Amino acid sequence: MLGLSRNDFLMLLLVLFLVAAAPILLNPFPEGSSLAQFNAGYPDLMQRFLIFGIFAVGFNILFGLTGYLSFGHAAFLGAGSYAGVWMLKLLTINVIPAILMSTIVAGVFSLLIGYISLRRSGIYFSILTLAFAQMSFALASSVLQPITGGETGLQTNLNDPRILDGANTSGNIPAPSLFGFEMRESIQVPMGDWLWTFNVGYYVCAFVLLIAFYIAIRIFRSPFGMMLKAVKSNNERLSYTGINPRPYTLAAFVISGMYAGLAGGLMVAMDPLAGSERMQWTASGEVVLMTILGGVGTVLGPVIGAGIIKYFENIFSKINDNMLQSWFAFMPDGLESFMVAVVHPFVGKGWHLSLGLMFMLAIIFLPGGLIGGIDSVYRRIFKKRAQ
Amino acid sequence: MAVALEVKGVNKRFGGLQALNDVNLLVDEGRIHAIIGPNGAGKSTLLNTFIGRLKPDSGSVMFDGKNLIGKLPHQINQIGVSRVFQTPEIFADLSVIENVMIPALAHRDGIFELNAWKPMRKETNIRQKAIDVLEDLGMEDKLEMTASSMSRGDKRRLEMAMGLVQEPKLLLLDEPTAGMSRADTNNTIEVLKHIGDSRGLTMIIIEHDMHVVFSLAQKISVLAQGTVIVEDAPENIKGNPKVQEAYLGGAH
Amino acid sequence: MELSAILLQVLNGLDKGSAYALIALGLTLIFGTLGVVNFAHGALFMIGAFCAVTTQRLLSISTITIDETKTDFLGKPLQIKTPIVESWFGESVGQALIDWSVPLAILLTIPVMLIIGFVMERGLIKHFYKRPHSDQILVTFGLAIVLQELIKAYFGANQIPAPAPSVFIGSFDFGALIGMDAGKLLYPYWRIVYFCFALLIIGLVFAFLQFTTFGMVVRAGMADRETVGLLGIDIDKRFTIMFGIAAAVAGLAGVMYTPINSPSYTFGTDFLVISFVVVVVGGMGSLGGAVLAGFVLGILESFASMRQVIEFIPGINQVVIYLVAIVILLVRPRGLLGRKGVMES
Numbered sequence: 001m002l003g004l005s006r007n008d009f010l011m012l013l014l015v016l017f018l019v020a021a022a023p024i025l026l027n028p029f030p031e032g033s034s035l036a037q038f039n040a041g042y043p044d045l046m047q048r049f050l051i052f053g054i055f056a057v058g059f060n061i062l063f064g065l066t067g068y069l070s071f072g073h074a075a076f077l078g079a080g081s082y083a084g085v086w087m088l089k090l091l092t093i094n095v096i097p098a099i100l101m102s103t104i105v106a107g108v109f110s111l112l113i114g115y116i117s118l119r120r121s122g123i124y125f126s127i128l129t130l131a132f133a134q135m136s137f138a139l140a141s142s143v144l145q146p147i148t149g150g151e152t153g154l155q156t157n158l159n160d161p162r163i164l165d166g167a168n169t170s171g172n173i174p175a176p177s178l179f180g181f182e183m184r185e186s187i188q189v190p191m192g193d194w195l196w197t198f199n200v201g202y203y204v205c206a207f208v209l210l211i212a213f214y215i216a217i218r219i220f221r222s223p224f225g226m227m228l229k230a231v232k233s234n235n236e237r238l239s240y241t242g243i244n245p246r247p248y249t250l251a252a253f254v255i256s257g258m259y260a261g262l263a264g265g266l267m268v269a270m271d272p273l274a275g276s277e278r279m280q281w282t283a284s285g286e287v288v289l290m291t292i293l294g295g296v297g298t299v300l301g302p303v304i305g306a307g308i309i310k311y312f313e314n315i316f317s318k319i320n321d322n323m324l325q326s327w328f329a330f331m332p333d334g335l336e337s338f339m340v341a342v343v344h345p346f347v348g349k350g351w352h353l354s355l356g357l358m359f360m361l362a363i364i365f366l367p368g369g370l371i372g373g374i375d376s377v378y379r380r381i382f383k384k385r386a387q
Numbered sequence: 388m389a390v391a392l393e394v395k396g397v398n399k400r401f402g403g404l405q406a407l408n409d410v411n412l413l414v415d416e417g418r419i420h421a422i423i424g425p426n427g428a429g430k431s432t433l434l435n436t437f438i439g440r441l442k443p444d445s446g447s448v449m450f451d452g453k454n455l456i457g458k459l460p461h462q463i464n465q466i467g468v469s470r471v472f473q474t475p476e477i478f479a480d481l482s483v484i485e486n487v488m489i490p491a492l493a494h495r496d497g498i499f500e501l502n503a504w505k506p507m508r509k510e511t512n513i514r515q516k517a518i519d520v521l522e523d524l525g526m527e528d529k530l531e532m533t534a535s536s537m538s539r540g541d542k543r544r545l546e547m548a549m550g551l552v553q554e555p556k557l558l559l560l561d562e563p564t565a566g567m568s569r570a571d572t573n574n575t576i577e578v579l580k581h582i583g584d585s586r587g588l589t590m591i592i593i594e595h596d597m598h599v600v601f602s603l604a605q606k607i608s609v610l611a612q613g614t615v616i617v618e619d620a621p622e623n624i625k626g627n628p629k630v631q632e633a634y635l636g637g638a639h
Numbered sequence: 640m641e642l643s644a645i646l647l648q649v650l651n652g653l654d655k656g657s658a659y660a661l662i663a664l665g666l667t668l669i670f671g672t673l674g675v676v677n678f679a680h681g682a683l684f685m686i687g688a689f690c691a692v693t694t695q696r697l698l699s700i701s702t703i704t705i706d707e708t709k710t711d712f713l714g715k716p717l718q719i720k721t722p723i724v725e726s727w728f729g730e731s732v733g734q735a736l737i738d739w740s741v742p743l744a745i746l747l748t749i750p751v752m753l754i755i756g757f758v759m760e761r762g763l764i765k766h767f768y769k770r771p772h773s774d775q776i777l778v779t780f781g782l783a784i785v786l787q788e789l790i791k792a793y794f795g796a797n798q799i800p801a802p803a804p805s806v807f808i809g810s811f812d813f814g815a816l817i818g819m820d821a822g823k824l825l826y827p828y829w830r831i832v833y834f835c836f837a838l839l840i841i842g843l844v845f846a847f848l849q850f851t852t853f854g855m856v857v858r859a860g861m862a863d864r865e866t867v868g869l870l871g872i873d874i875d876k877r878f879t880i881m882f883g884i885a886a887a888v889a890g891l892a893g894v895m896y897t898p899i900n901s902p903s904y905t906f907g908t909d910f911l912v913i914s915f916v917v918v919v920v921g922g923m924g925s926l927g928g929a930v931l932a933g934f935v936l937g938i939l940e941s942f943a944s945m946r947q948v949i950e951f952i953p954g955i956n957q958v959v960i961y962l963v964a965i966v967i968l969l970v971r972p973r974g975l976l977g978r979k980g981v982m983e984s
Binding site for chain 3: 067069116119120122123124126127128130131132134135138139142143144281282285288289292344345349350352353355356357359360363364367
Binding site for chain 2: 003004005218219221222223224225226227229230232233234236237238239240241242243244247248251
């Protein structure tokens, strides 16, 4: 089906279902209940799940398949964001040209950086990408201010030309839209105690994610994908086999750069603002975390990893001491305050600590990430049954 | 008889060691040519200069009218020279069948092909080719095994399958049967013989096992201290005093 | 350009260069001995810096007495804080101790960092020797996040000042020393101290490796770990100690840097990225290269920040180090003093 094997097609269907039903699935707790704060089914967060999912899926094409660890992919996301905002400013508030241009600009940018960085491998490659990304970040926040808006960032204005849109008579800055449907528009459906929000922007992201995910599956299962796995496994042998590994890795680098640009384009399509901090190396580190946590080299892993990290960032970070106290209220007083004190550093503003620990545990005990872990558990059970 | 490979005046020095000293070699087309010699004679070094792993200080290696010296490994392979490595250089994380399909794809698609859309499982021709070669080598029951989990002997056979599937014009074999059982060795000899006869493939084989050498070779060059001391038909090599001296002299 | 302006930039580059050199030295020790790429090294620098903050707080622990006869500006009875060290050693000695808390913090830093180093190596790094370099980078990257967040959880996110002893406040007039007009070439006293301190540490590390049996074995192990292992020498134990020393060097670099820049939990991150660049420029695995590249890049960065240079090439001050790294990696991948083929895959 669609050129996919049965299993891959089922996986695509699963992702389609999860993504389409996410506004319902991610709101399991009734409105107004004490657990409602753990609901993730609001548009802003769900959009981020998908956008970072795209970013991580693309990153995995490079890191997961070829083993080349880039610490500079945030630069492509940032470059894509800037390109996207400029399209919204100059051409039209319709998001399609912005998203396309983001992808193209990031592709060109990654071709340039990839061409140079891939002259080296291993740690040297990682440091080259890191150096390029830090340079881009430094320049974007200072000298390139006319293009990037410097430290305040780049955003749409009322008096932008928008040459395709005609005169703006409303007196408001127009919101990014798709043929008249504004990204921020939502339909709210109350259902008993629950409230479901179906947002235009979210479904635009969902559509793009599905396509990006589908393309990634095709790449993984293609001869090209197998050559990339061979690069990771034994780069030198590949060249004695009649293959020039460099164009393969460069192609993987550019494809993953375009995915990053696509994610950047979607970001500005949802919220037309681009800042230089998106290019910082810690942002590149974040996508590495997502990929590893979910399962490097697996098709689905990065999407899961992106979801988990973004959920942590937005939900875990909201837990405060009052909430902790109410959870541990059933305990005797001394124990209660002890538990609050123990848990406190890991939640709220300390969510990064939990993230770091989770990440370390994943690398130490689950080199295949969550998907790899689930897979091996599944296999163990399956094998036992076969015996 | 046509010449397949012509090696002229190849020199290679590592610091104070003259590893290859004015090596000259003529390999006839469609023949199996063995290079023997004591340890450290420079056999593997010589092969390394053929495949672009090492650049000699001087000399030329002509194949098919092209000088292989200065060409990159993947270019040399695409000209039609494949090498079976002594220590298995396989794609350890991939399955056996994938290990063989990769060189098969390289043979069909060249040094680079952005073949990112067609699913691997629709490459039925390539897959069949790989299976055929693996069957010849008696590995048809191990197709989906991960390469790294195989025995050493199986890795050697996999190496050979990776070379053979490319249908090279010249196959370089570096101790292809080392680490194999006697039965596997004999099977390998049969396979190589069969391929040599049926495809008219030129082969250069480095080997310590004289049983293998004399079963296969139609011509033998003896290398000692970086230089070819004798080049002759197998029947004339056995009693040659120079050869005996080289081996015994090397053993002192 | 005037001579004084050039000298000033060289001097300005020295203190950052010293920090780069010390961190890169530790990174190289770890890499050279253990073959491990330690992304948590910046965090070790940061922890060193917080040893200074901790020392300052420990020395300032006070007893509070209430003087009923006086009132503060809110009209409440006046609280008098007396640091315990003052009541122990008398007022003048106590105040001097508090004043000198940064240099005194060295005494705390060394054991703390050695312990952290040992625990880190035995508990975590040891299990990653055989894993790919990318796994080492990732797990130490994760550890760096954890260490940073622990510090943030305890000390908060803001910068905490840890001033130099008051004797060192003010600047030394180099210009006057070499016969220029007074005030043209001022250089803060503490930066001179930091530079000398860095030279001392570097000297000690080199002397240690050069002149002790321990160092000799470690150097041999750096060249060929397996052979040294075959000689029946317990090289692993020595490498553990080496890791502790590298951590201590990073910590010392951090503790003495606090008066130059007040530490926060992200203190190490900025230095980490640049220190890796320094290691690469100097040559992976080359101790001398790391030190040389540290100072060279520190000074280069300082020159690139000059007004004349920025007017000529805008933004160069932000990117000069990375540019140098990129050029070096492409033209001479082994770095300034590195051996060929180290870590090429």
